[in-house]
């Protein structure tokens with residue numbers, strides 16, 4: 120993964136701080152726009168939620184088909200997230216594709232946290248946590264790959280052998 124955009128963003132945060140070790144502020148979090156793109160792209164490709172169940176509470180007409188009332192509906196977000204009609208080169212990790220869009224939580228073509236009335240209650244919290252982890256990973260640590268990292272596409276995109284890394288603290 121190219122790290123330049125993200126590295127730069129986090130270094131800028133440190134540079135503008137009066138005290139380097141002070142906690143992350145809300146303004147700093149909101150300034151992590153490229154980090155938000157990295158998170159969105161990771162959620163798009165590696166969605167931990169391959170399917171969701173819904174039930175038709177009335178007959179639903181769609182594109183000439185009828186889903187009868189009472190039928191179960193299986194919603195499969197990777198079918199949209201990895202669809203080349205919705206995303207150019209869908210299997211490529213490209214955080215820049217989100218440029219200018221801010222941070223995404225849910226839209227017609229993006230639903231890693233579900234949608235509608237059952238939208239994940241922890242979505243914003245999860246993104247905040249991921250941003251904080253990435254901030255410290257970039258500013259305080261370095262890592263090297265040990266093994267793994269092979270990628271296969273099943274329903275979504277997964278690492279069958281994991282991705283083992285060695286993390287070291289910056290001197």
Ligand code: HEM
Pocket residue numbers: 167168171172230231232233234236237238239240241242244245
């Ligand atoms: C990257 C991290 C996460 C992902 C991808 C995720 C994804 C999801 C999805 C897809 C649903 C909807 C399931 C459905 O519609 O059937 C859901 C529901 C939910 N999630 Fe998350 N989640 C994440 C993190 C969290 C965290 C950190 C919390 C709590 C602190 C949380 C709390 C909930 C709750 C309470 C619901 C049920 C909402 C409801 O049914 O009204 N999630 N999540």
